[in-house]
Amino acid sequence: MDAPTIQPKFLPKSNELGLVAVGFSGGQCKPGVDAAPMALIESGLVDQLKDDLEYNIHYDGQVHAYGDLICEDDPDYRNMKKPKTVSAVTERLSSQIYEHAKEGRFVLTLGGDHSIAVGTISGTAKAIRERLGREMAVIWVDAHADINTPETSDSGNIHGMPVAFLTGLASDKPGMPFGWLKDDQKISTKKLVYIGLRDVDRGEKKILRENGIKAFSMHDVDRYGIGKVMDMALGWIGRDTPIHLSFDIDALDPMWAPSTGTAVRGGLTLREGDFIAECVHETGSLVALDLVEVNPRLEQHGAAETVRAGVSIVRCALGDTLL
Numbered sequence: 001m002d003a004p005t006i007q008p009k010f011l012p013k014s015n016e017l018g019l020v021a022v023g024f025s026g027g028q029c030k031p032g033v034d035a036a037p038m039a040l041i042e043s044g045l046v047d048q049l050k051d052d053l054e055y056n057i058h059y060d061g062q063v064h065a066y067g068d069l070i071c072e073d074d075p076d077y078r079n080m081k082k083p084k085t086v087s088a089v090t091e092r093l094s095s096q097i098y099e100h101a102k103e104g105r106f107v108l109t110l111g112g113d114h115s116i117a118v119g120t121i122s123g124t125a126k127a128i129r130e131r132l133g134r135e136m137a138v139i140w141v142d143a144h145a146d147i148n149t150p151e152t153s154d155s156g157n158i159h160g161m162p163v164a165f166l167t168g169l170a171s172d173k174p175g176m177p178f179g180w181l182k183d184d185q186k187i188s189t190k191k192l193v194y195i196g197l198r199d200v201d202r203g204e205k206k207i208l209r210e211n212g213i214k215a216f217s218m219h220d221v222d223r224y225g226i227g228k229v230m231d232m233a234l235g236w237i238g239r240d241t242p243i244h245l246s247f248d249i250d251a252l253d254p255m256w257a258p259s260t261g262t263a264v265r266g267g268l269t270l271r272e273g274d275f276i277a278e279c280v281h282e283t284g285s286l287v288a289l290d291l292v293e294v295n296p297r298l299e300q301h302g303a304a305e306t307v308r309a310g311v312s313i314v315r316c317a318l319g320d321t322l323l
């Protein structure tokens, strides 16, 4: 069957939404981030998307833990921790995402740590190329750039590397970790925009500079205000370009989102985060959203707040309005 026709503005007006719940934490070392999808769903997110925002949700009803792909014998490789496991999980996730996106559905992924973006973005990038014959843009909202190559990373945690693999700045041969990524699953550094950065490693700064990657740090948010930053970010991407929004909850200040593995002070307010999501929705070009790095097991007293912030970001990105 052919993919359903979509509106010129890319967002399927049919309001078909594919939901993938990813209970995976192997891209970093702190347990608990795998519990986020359930916490988000239990707090009513899916019901709200159905009832308030009138999405028709395609959801297999499970939080995927990918137990069959967790590799016991998984030694460090090129300085990466759990390379085989993370590679196998993101490869599987990539095809799950692709299956939704090729039907013209909006794809919502609830993570999980940010390594899963290797799977989500590769899946949508391929489907968008096939369906629309165009290259997709990525807006990466985060305190961190997550663009370390295995060689520049100090931690070896793969959640600090997804953008390097997705852009081809890091790669490997078929059969090796992330060697499965094909060109049609990758994105251009020219169509990547960061918002909220404030903890970027030295090697990453060099990568951003040398590749001319567009990035709006917290300094820019302070200087121009979030309204102007969004105008500039969306102006850089250009109209009628499909957008994948990858939102790391640690972009928000720990005051609003304390329960996350690598919290950094001096972040976005709750309203600034919501505003980003609202502006991206307004373009009519949003095709997919990841919400990652909520860890309900950390800062237990702040977990409910963090989950609530996550729900709010998703609602805004999916078209919830204040009035």
Ligand SMILES: NC(=[NH2+])NCCC[C@H](N)C(=O)O
Binding pocket: 113, 114, 115, 144, 146, 148, 153, 154, 155, 156, 157, 159, 160, 161, 199, 201, 248, 250, 262, 293
């Ligand atoms: N998705 C994240 N929260 N990433 C944090 C990355 C921190 C650090 N830059 C690293 O590479 O280890």
Ligand SMILES: [Mn+2]
Binding pocket: 142, 143, 144, 248, 250, 251, 262, 293
């Ligand atoms: Mn981060």
Ligand SMILES: [Mn+2]
Binding pocket: 114, 142, 144, 146, 159, 248, 293
């Ligand atoms: Mn991140």
